Amino acid sequence: MSALILARRNLRIFFRDRTAVFFSLLSALILIGLYSLVLGSLQVDNLQSRFPTATNAEVQAFVDAWVFAGITMITILTTGLAALSVFIEDSSSGRFKDFLVSPIRRASLIFGYMTSSFIVAIVMTVVVVAISQGYTAIRGNATMTATELLLTVGYVVVVVVVVVAAAAFSALSGFIVTFVRSNSAFATMSTIVGTVIGFLAGAYIPAGTLPAGVVNVMNAMPFAQAAMLLRQPFTAHSADALTDGQSEAVSALNDFYGIAISVGDFDVSSAGAFTALAIVCLVFALLSSFRLSRRIR
Numbered sequence: 421m422s423a424l425i426l427a428r429r430n431l432r433i434f435f436r437d438r439t440a441v442f443f444s445l446l447s448a449l450i451l452i453g454l455y456s457l458v459l460g461s462l463q464v465d466n467l468q469s470r471f472p473t474a475t476n477a478e479v480q481a482f483v484d485a486w487v488f489a490g491i492t493m494i495t496i497l498t499t500g501l502a503a504l505s506v507f508i509e510d511s512s513s514g515r516f517k518d519f520l521v522s523p524i525r526r527a528s529l530i531f532g533y534m535t536s537s538f539i540v541a542i543v544m545t546v547v548v549v550a551i552s553q554g555y556t557a558i559r560g561n562a563t564m565t566a567t568e569l570l571l572t573v574g575y576v577v578v579v580v581v582v583v584v585a586a587a588a589f590s591a592l593s594g595f596i597v598t599f600v601r602s603n604s605a606f607a608t609m610s611t612i613v614g615t616v617i618g619f620l621a622g623a624y625i626p627a628g629t630l631p632a633g634v635v636n637v638m639n640a641m642p643f644a645q646a647a648m649l650l651r652q653p654f655t656a657h658s659a660d661a662l663t664d665g666q667s668e669a670v671s672a673l674n675d676f677y678g679i680a681i682s683v684g685d686f687d688v689s690s691a692g693a694f695t696a697l698a699i700v701c702l703v704f705a706l707l708s709s710f711r712l713s714r715r716i717r
Contacts, residue, residue, distance in 0.1 A: 422525070426532030427539070430506045434540060443607070444502030444544065447614030448491045451623060455487050459624070467662070471669070474662050482658035486677055488552035489654035490623030493647040495548045498614045500541035504597055507533050507712075508606045530712045552654075598711035621647040628676030639681040642700045645693035651679045652690070 434440060455463075460483055467479045509515075519529055600606045618624050621643040627635045638644045659679070663669035674680035681688045688696075 423528040423531040423535065426529060427535035430503070430532060430536035431539060433506050433509075434503050434536065440502060440505055441544075443610070444499040444540075445495065445548075446611070447494050447498050447618055448548065450615075451487070451491055451494060451618060454624070455483075460487070463626075471662055473664070478658065478661045482655060482662045484555070485655040485658045486651060486679075487623075488548075488555075489651040490618070490621060490647060492545060492548050492552070492650050492654075493621050493643070494614065494618050494623060495545050496541055496646070497617050497643075498610065499544040500537045501597070501610055501613060503537040503540035504533065505603070505606060505610075506536065508597070508600055508603055512602055530709055533712070598708070598714070617643055620644060622678040623647065626676055627678040627681070636683050639678075639688060640683045642693075642697050644678060644681055645688060645696055648678060648681050648688070649690060649693055651677070655679055 463483045463486075464476070464479050467482065468474065468476070471479065510519075597606070597609070600609060620638055620641055622638060627638065627644070630638075655677075659670060659673055663673060671680070675682075
């Protein structure tokens with residue numbers, strides 16, 4: 421019960437700071453800006469040259485869906501990481517000493533931070549998914565069906581579990597954060613992580629534009645695999661409309677935009693991606709918990 425009380429306390433602190441909430445979405449907002457101003461038109465032009473029979477609306481619908489899948493992936497990571505700013509604040513202010521003299525177990529403290537990070541990531545990601553569907557509907561494009569939406573939420577939950585259990589998805593957002601000692605250092609790290617993860621997930625530019633060696637490295641990481649799981653339901657309708665259901669065209673589109681990924685000659689399946697994320701979750705949950713327990717003293 422004490423862990424849940426601490427989690428609620430952490431949530432109140434995080435959401436009370438509107439600046440922190442805004443900056444947790446900064447990487448996603450930057451991606452929206454880039455596609456609105458520059459990258460979106462480039463992708464539309466590229467696709468129109470590849471699919472001359474497709475209408476501009478069909479091309480734009482696919483680009484929008486692909487971009488929102490990337491934004492969702494980035495949101496999962498950056499918002500869960502941002503929630504851990506409460507941990508940094510408690511550490512730098514010496515508030516841990518107050519916790520340790522109270523009848524609260526150290527395990528409850530760790531679980532409280534992890535739970536609040538999980539809830540923040542879930543809430544913010546669901547909001548982004550809802551906004552993406554509303555934006556798609558306003559533009560007159562086909563939205564995801566109820567089944568596809570549930571699949572997306574399911575994928576989000578799995579990814580967020582990895583994010584939170586491994587202290588925001590990886591060593592960068594969980595293990596490394598235990599080495600951060602100040603709010604300014606944490607803010608700098610968050611900005612760097614948000615930018616780098618967007619690239620590693622293939623959210624800024626399609627994987628098909630990069631050298632094969634770079635793509636193999638990206639696809640071997642959990643970020644691209646999580647993005648793949650999100651892109652599949654996000655782009656299902658628009659990809660079919662764009663390619664007119666031609667299997668070869670769908671396959672080429674999926675490979676180019678990271679909707680289907682491979683490492684060398686090995687195709688990464690959805691089950692394989694989930695397995696990889698589960699392994700990351702287990703390993704970094706243990707490492708993060710160990711490091712957090714050493715910091716709380």
